Each structure stands twice: as structure tokens, then as C-alpha cells.
Amino acid sequence: MGRKALVLVLALLLGNGLLAAPAAAGQGLWLGTWSAAMQQPTSGFAPNWSEKGFADHTVRQVVRTSVGGAVTRVRLSNHFGTKPLRIAGATVARTAEGAAVRPESLRPLTFRLSRKVEIPVGGQLVSDPVPLPVAPLERLTVTLYLAEATGPATTHLFATTTSYRASGDHLADAGAAAFTEKATSWFYLAGVEVAGPPLRRDAVVTFGDSITDGAASTIDGFNSYPDELAERLGNTRAVLNTGIGGNRVLNDSPCLGERAGKRFQRDVLDQPRVRTVIVLEGINDIGMSEFPGQPCVLPNPRVTAAELIAGHHELVKRAHARGIRVIGATMLPFKGAGYFTERGEAVRDEVNTWIRTSGVYDAVVDFDRVMADPANPDALHPAYDSGDRLHPSDAGYRAMAAAVDLTTL
Known part of the structure; x- marks a missing residue:
């Protein structure tokens, strides 16, 4: 079975897609292992990139899981956007150091089997399941390539975690050299979820x-x-x-x-x-x-x-x-x-x-x-x-x- 067919089967079994009406608490096989509350774009009390947004930028964001699972998916939000959010590509990987990732773990994220996706104003989207087992208390890096101007970006202002930005498409980079800009906020990244045994x-x-x-x-x-x-x-x-x-x-x-x-x-x-x-x-x-x-x-x-x-x-x-x-x-x-x-x-x-x-x-x-x-x-x-x-x-x-x-x- 090819990768696309495998992911489609996982998607059908585990459920995913555009979240117009999220499932009630307690339903489904998925479990959040990390989350951030989304906020409107603001300079607030700390410099960040949310008010200007992104254009031909790759944004790399680090999170730490709480529990592990056999497969992974990522939740993105355009809740406070003023225009549809077009994502030209996304990846998830295990974190190495700083903006670097472990190359053997780098996985492309797809959304209904497409590597490009558009999230409407006010919308959320979860990725297709990724065959990346996650350990408890493990650091993961989610990378987004935003080729088109996004306008103001849905954010979480005080991440107390460093995010990194590079000009151009650096989705596939394992190293950190291109990621010369830093902020301590998250952008569009609302959650990481896991499923599969021994999830109970x-x-x-x-x-x-x-x-x-x-x-x-x-x-x-x-x-x-x-x-x-x-x-x-x-x-x-x-x-x-x-x-x-x-x-x-x-x-x-x-x-x-x-x-x-x-x-x-x-x-x-x-x-x-x-x-x-x-x-x-x-x-x-x-x-x-x-x-x-x-x-x-x-x-x-x-x-x-x-x-x-x-x-x-x-x-x-x-x-x-x-x-x-x-x-x-x-x-x-x-x-x-x-x-x-x-x-x-x-x-x-x-x-x-x-x-x-x-x-x-x-x-x-x-x-x-x-x-x-x-x-x-x-x-x-x-x-x-x-x-x-x-x-x-x-x-x-x-x-x-x-x-x-x-x-x-």
C-alpha cells in the first residue's frame, strides 16, 4: 500500500478534516497532547510578527508533548484572520537543537492528501494523520511555509518558547542556518493530537x-x-x-x-x-x-x-x-x-x-x-x-x- 493510500485509510479510521463543528468532549480516538489558546494579532507587550503577518516566510515552531501516541496530527487555526490563510507546505519533526530538526524524523504534513491548503477566515483545520510516533514529554517542531502574504496572523502571544523565521521556502531544511529571526510567540499553531495504542x-x-x-x-x-x-x-x-x-x-x-x-x-x-x-x-x-x-x-x-x-x-x-x-x-x-x-x-x-x-x-x-x-x-x-x-x-x-x-x- 502506498503512502497516500495508507494516510487515507488512517484518515477514514481516525477522522479528520475541516472543523466547522468540533466533536463533543470525550468523543473520538484523538487526544490532545499539546495546545495553545489562540489570540487576535497584536503587538501587545512583546514584539512579534502577528500584526504584519508573513509573506514568503518559513516559520518553525517548537512544542513539547505531554503524552505519547502512535500517530500524530497538527491543528492549525485562522480564527482571527482577515483573509483565507493559504499554507504552501508544512512539516513536523522531532526537535534537535534550536531551529534544527532530526532529519530522519522529518515528515510532510498533508491536508486531505494535499500538501497545500486554504483555511477560511475563522476556521480551523487538522492535518491528515502522520506516521510519527510521539513519546511523552518530547519536543516536536512544526514548520509552515507561507508563500503568499497572510495579513495579520492568529497568534499566541506569550509562548515562553522560541519560534524561528526564514525568508523563502525552507520546509525541508534539517539545519537551522536559514532561520535567523526569532520570536517568543506561536502563530496559527493551536494543537498537536495523538492517537493509537496504548492511548487510553x-x-x-x-x-x-x-x-x-x-x-x-x-x-x-x-x-x-x-x-x-x-x-x-x-x-x-x-x-x-x-x-x-x-x-x-x-x-x-x-x-x-x-x-x-x-x-x-x-x-x-x-x-x-x-x-x-x-x-x-x-x-x-x-x-x-x-x-x-x-x-x-x-x-x-x-x-x-x-x-x-x-x-x-x-x-x-x-x-x-x-x-x-x-x-x-x-x-x-x-x-x-x-x-x-x-x-x-x-x-x-x-x-x-x-x-x-x-x-x-x-x-x-x-x-x-x-x-x-x-x-x-x-x-x-x-x-x-x-x-x-x-x-x-x-x-x-x-x-x-x-x-x-x-x-x-
């Missing part, structure tokens, strides 16, 4: 803001708390990170993602085979009200504890309607951070108390108490502070992952 696991989605995203962790270190949680779980449960830096429960941002309730369907409920979601959101709703006139955080009304609680309650209700278990995470201490106020601290305390005691969540992970300075409980423990009094260090993210009771998953 379900996914945990970590949903939140920059603290879930892994802000201030070591670039290319894979030290976010979801990465550390995946290491704790070994190959027993997939962990998908859908954090967005600066994200809020109640308000959209032109730079920092759609509000939690608006993106919850796409980033949690539409993920394949989700069993559990951990929700850590709210600190930006509280703090960003102290930044008048900053375009990236508008609108930024002062929110009450009751409003935040109602937003959390709605997320739990929607997850339960899909049979997904929901773990509530208390907001971390933030005294000394740039947007700390005593008013905001009172709101944080009230919402955290509700998360702990209301019984609305199926379980609670009390990051507030785990990460607090015993001598000053409203502040991060110095051993866990990255230096900005808001985001954990690598050690802090490890402590967060260690605090998750695996039996609650």
Missing part, C-alpha cells in the same frame, strides 16, 4: 491567565505549572495549557485575549476527550482596573467579588453540562505587584473564600496558601517569586504543580 487516557485542561501560561518562567525551559504537572503525571494523563497572559474573566482585551466565558467553548469544551479543567482566573480583572487609559486593558471597570463569582459559576455550569470535572484554583497573593491595591486585595480574598467553601467546584487547589509568604500572607513567598511580586519563578511553578492532588483529576 483523557485530558486535563489548565485554563487561566499569564500564571497558567507560564509568564516569567525560563524561555525554552518548559517550566510552566502545566508543564510541571505533565511531568508529575508521566504518561498517564494529557495536560493542555490554554492560559493567555493578561486574560480576564469578564472583559475582552484587544491584546490579551477574549474573556474567559467567550473563549471557554473553543479552549476547553471543544478539546478532544477532556475529563478535567483547572480554572485559575480573576487576578487581572481585579488589578487591571488600576491602569486608566492603557489601550491593551480597556475596558477595565472595577469589578466586584459578586461579579467574578458569577463569572466562575457560569464556567462551572457549562463544564458540568458536558460532563467535565472542574477544579477551582485560588488566586495567588499579589501584594507588591504593580497593580496591587487594598481594594483589590479585599476582592481577591472574598473570591478565594468562595472558591474554597462554596462547594460549586468539584475540588479545589489552594494556590493562594501554597504560594504565600508565611510572614506576609498577602504576598508571594520570596522563594517562589520571579521578581515582579505577581508571577512565580520556575521554583514557584513547580510548587504549584506539586500542590495539585492527582486524585482529584
Whole structure:
């Protein structure tokens, strides 16, 4: 049997294609092993290529899996595009070092057996299955060649992982020489999924803001708390990170993602085979009200504890309607951070108390108490502070992952 025929059989057996209406959680043989929440193009708070997009560029992006599988496929998104996205070619490979890949592992990606594909505005696409077995906690490199001008690019702003760009078509390059430009964002790359024996696991989605995203962790270190949680779980449960830096429960941002309730369907409920979601959101709703006139955080009304609680309650209700278990995470201490106020601290305390005691969540992970300075409980423990009094260090993210009771998953 030729390669095209084999891929067609796999596609028919495993299911793939243009995702106008993704399958319900828990259905299908595919399981996400890595994900990123997509955002609108923005310069935001960090330089990246999303606003200008690409033209005759090859973009090489590195991810790390959480679980392994026998076959692989890649999910691409043009959710925030302003024109159809034409991909002239794509590959996947095991990562060597930097932008280099292991040549023996380099595989072309096809989409309904074509190496070229067009993704409509607002659309997603998954590749055909690729006969590339994936190990747990393995680094993979996805490369896209974008021959035509794309316009502004759907992105994930704070990747804490280096992406690489070259001029011209360098899909087949195993080496890194042509990839002279760097950014720490992802572009169009929304997920990597695996299938095949011994796949018998379900996914945990970590949903939140920059603290879930892994802000201030070591670039290319894979030290976010979801990465550390995946290491704790070994190959027993997939962990998908859908954090967005600066994200809020109640308000959209032109730079920092759609509000939690608006993106919850796409980033949690539409993920394949989700069993559990951990929700850590709210600190930006509280703090960003102290930044008048900053375009990236508008609108930024002062929110009450009751409003935040109602937003959390709605997320739990929607997850339960899909049979997904929901773990509530208390907001971390933030005294000394740039947007700390005593008013905001009172709101944080009230919402955290509700998360702990209301019984609305199926379980609670009390990051507030785990990460607090015993001598000053409203502040991060110095051993866990990255230096900005808001985001954990690598050690802090490890402590967060260690605090998750695996039996609650």
C-alpha cells in the first residue's frame, strides 16, 4: 500500500478534516497532547510578527508533548484572520537543537492528501494523520511555509518558547542556518493530537491567565505549572495549557485575549476527550482596573467579588453540562505587584473564600496558601517569586504543580 493510500485509510479510521463543528468532549480516538489558546494579532507587550503577518516566510515552531501516541496530527487555526490563510507546505519533526530538526524524523504534513491548503477566515483545520510516533514529554517542531502574504496572523502571544523565521521556502531544511529571526510567540499553531495504542487516557485542561501560561518562567525551559504537572503525571494523563497572559474573566482585551466565558467553548469544551479543567482566573480583572487609559486593558471597570463569582459559576455550569470535572484554583497573593491595591486585595480574598467553601467546584487547589509568604500572607513567598511580586519563578511553578492532588483529576 502506498503512502497516500495508507494516510487515507488512517484518515477514514481516525477522522479528520475541516472543523466547522468540533466533536463533543470525550468523543473520538484523538487526544490532545499539546495546545495553545489562540489570540487576535497584536503587538501587545512583546514584539512579534502577528500584526504584519508573513509573506514568503518559513516559520518553525517548537512544542513539547505531554503524552505519547502512535500517530500524530497538527491543528492549525485562522480564527482571527482577515483573509483565507493559504499554507504552501508544512512539516513536523522531532526537535534537535534550536531551529534544527532530526532529519530522519522529518515528515510532510498533508491536508486531505494535499500538501497545500486554504483555511477560511475563522476556521480551523487538522492535518491528515502522520506516521510519527510521539513519546511523552518530547519536543516536536512544526514548520509552515507561507508563500503568499497572510495579513495579520492568529497568534499566541506569550509562548515562553522560541519560534524561528526564514525568508523563502525552507520546509525541508534539517539545519537551522536559514532561520535567523526569532520570536517568543506561536502563530496559527493551536494543537498537536495523538492517537493509537496504548492511548487510553483523557485530558486535563489548565485554563487561566499569564500564571497558567507560564509568564516569567525560563524561555525554552518548559517550566510552566502545566508543564510541571505533565511531568508529575508521566504518561498517564494529557495536560493542555490554554492560559493567555493578561486574560480576564469578564472583559475582552484587544491584546490579551477574549474573556474567559467567550473563549471557554473553543479552549476547553471543544478539546478532544477532556475529563478535567483547572480554572485559575480573576487576578487581572481585579488589578487591571488600576491602569486608566492603557489601550491593551480597556475596558477595565472595577469589578466586584459578586461579579467574578458569577463569572466562575457560569464556567462551572457549562463544564458540568458536558460532563467535565472542574477544579477551582485560588488566586495567588499579589501584594507588591504593580497593580496591587487594598481594594483589590479585599476582592481577591472574598473570591478565594468562595472558591474554597462554596462547594460549586468539584475540588479545589489552594494556590493562594501554597504560594504565600508565611510572614506576609498577602504576598508571594520570596522563594517562589520571579521578581515582579505577581508571577512565580520556575521554583514557584513547580510548587504549584506539586500542590495539585492527582486524585482529584
